[in-house]
Amino acid sequence: MALTSSLLIGPDRLGRSVAVANGLVVAAAPPDAVRLPCAQGEIESGAVCAHTHLYSGLARYGMPPARPAPETFLQILERLWWRLDRALDVRTLRAAAMDYVARALLAGTTALVDHHESPNMIEGSLEILAGVCEQLGVRALLCYGASERNFGVAEGRRGLDECRRVPSSPLLRGLVGLHASFTVSDDTIRAAGRLAEELGTVVHVHVAEDAADVADAVARGYPGPLERLERLGALPRGSILAHGVHLDGQQVRRCDELGCWWVHNPRSNEGNRVGYALNLGCSHRVALGCDGWDADMAAEEEALTRLARIHGDANAGSRLCNGHALIAERFAGHPEPLQPGAVGDVVVRQGGSVSHVVVGGRVVVADGVLCTGDFDSIAAEARQQAGRLWQRMAEI
Numbered sequence: 001m002a003l004t005s006s007l008l009i010g011p012d013r014l015g016r017s018v019a020v021a022n023g024l025v026v027a028a029a030p031p032d033a034v035r036l037p038c039a040q041g042e043i044e045s046g047a048v049c050a051h052t053h054l055y056s057g058l059a060r061y062g063m064p065p066a067r068p069a070p071e072t073f074l075q076i077l078e079r080l081w082w083r084l085d086r087a088l089d090v091r092t093l094r095a096a097a098m099d100y101v102a103r104a105l106l107a108g109t110t111a112l113v114d115h116h117e118s119p120n121m122i123e124g125s126l127e128i129l130a131g132v133c134e135q136l137g138v139r140a141l142l143c144y145g146a147s148e149r150n151f152g153v154a155e156g157r158r159g160l161d162e163c164r165r166v167p168s169s170p171l172l173r174g175l176v177g178l179h180a181s182f183t184v185s186d187d188t189i190r191a192a193g194r195l196a197e198e199l200g201t202v203v204h205v206h207v208a209e210d211a212a213d214v215a216d217a218v219a220r221g222y223p224g225p226l227e228r229l230e231r232l233g234a235l236p237r238g239s240i241l242a243h244g245v246h247l248d249g250q251q252v253r254r255c256d257e258l259g260c261w262w263v264h265n266p267r268s269n270e271g272n273r274v275g276y277a278l279n280l281g282c283s284h285r286v287a288l289g290c291d292g293w294d295a296d297m298a299a300e301e302e303a304l305t306r307l308a309r310i311h312g313d314a315n316a317g318s319r320l321c322n323g324h325a326l327i328a329e330r331f332a333g334h335p336e337p338l339q340p341g342a343v344g345d346v347v348v349r350q351g352g353s354v355s356h357v358v359v360g361g362r363v364v365v366a367d368g369v370l371c372t373g374d375f376d377s378i379a380a381e382a383r384q385q386a387g388r389l390w391q392r393m394a395e396i
């Protein structure tokens with residue numbers, strides 16, 4: 001039952017059913033629909049992770065700590081993530097993405113908004129990620145995060161060019177990625193805006209994750225990174241801005257006027273000690289991401305609830321749900337999940353655990369088991385490739 005063109009899920013224990021045909025939720029199941037019974041379960045929509053990094057998927061397999069221990073956010077990037085991304089090759093990237101996506105699906109996350117970087121393997125990297133997403137059956141928005149931090153302007157141009165190469169598919173859409181304002185020139189930002197317009201898509205970029213991004217934009221003569229991206233034409237409607245920790249309420253609200261999305265990543269922000277994104281509460285367009293942490297969105301939401309309470313943030317409630325509207329914009333679906341016209345991404349839970357997962361009408365997890373790949377083999381390959389990756393990182 002791995003691949004079906006139409007599917008009738010339910011009825012569940014509350015008597016609810018959802019029908020999917022041609023990848024979308026429909027009001028009534030076609031007569032030939034395959035049935036996925038779940039009399040003891042409860043139907044819900046698949047979760048959306050609105051910002052993450054599949055390339056970090058091997059970190060769970062014993063990533064050595066950065067030495068010397070980082071004291072600032074920039075040192076965390078320089079000593080850890082910017083070493084890891086330079087060390088990636090075909091096998092390590094593929095193994096990381098396979099493990100990450102498999103675990104996401106098993107956790108009931110049906111859509112991932114990815115931001116990729118592998119500076120020593122730019123060309124072809126998105127094809128690897130696209131292949132993994134297609135094989136395992138997750139919905140994804142993919143981009144290469146263009147940056148000039150390793151090899152200058154040419155690196156930025158190659159990063160943007162790679163964004164053209166996301167294969168067309170019902171499960172995939174391409175975005176135009178920029179790493180962050182502080183690692184790109186004005187020309188690369190302008191080129192990103194032009195490319196997004198040419199491709200009919202939006203920009204995905206880290207904004208004001210740390211105060212260093214703000215200080216850099218100010219030093220370049222802009223009020224901040226958001227204003228820099230806007231003035232240089234790189235924020236088409238629907239663009240996806242990760243973090244927004246170091247912005248005031250007025251700056252955050254500007255995102256609503258532009259029709260862009262903020263993505264709050266509470267576990268990552270806490271782990272990197274960059275602060276809590278309190279002012280995101282000034283926007284109605286905030287989704288939830290996990291920024292490379294495992295894409296278990298129930299765990300991310302739990303962290304959000306805990307941190308929102310600590311920081312007196314009363315406006316954080318709807319973020320997980322908002323991811324559906326973000327995905328609907330890119331796939332031209334109904335913004336309310338499980339409604340006719342919405343993408344056919346459905347999860348059945350039984351006793352709180354994920355039992356079945358359907359993405360675009362394809363059953364990808366049944367009875368808690370991944371149907372589209374052998375999870376034990378995926379994890380074993382990830383463990384093996386992780387050893388190679390730590391070795392390569394040590395040599396870089």
Ligand SMILES: [Zn+2]
Nearest residue numbers: 115206242291
């Ligand atoms: Zn990120």
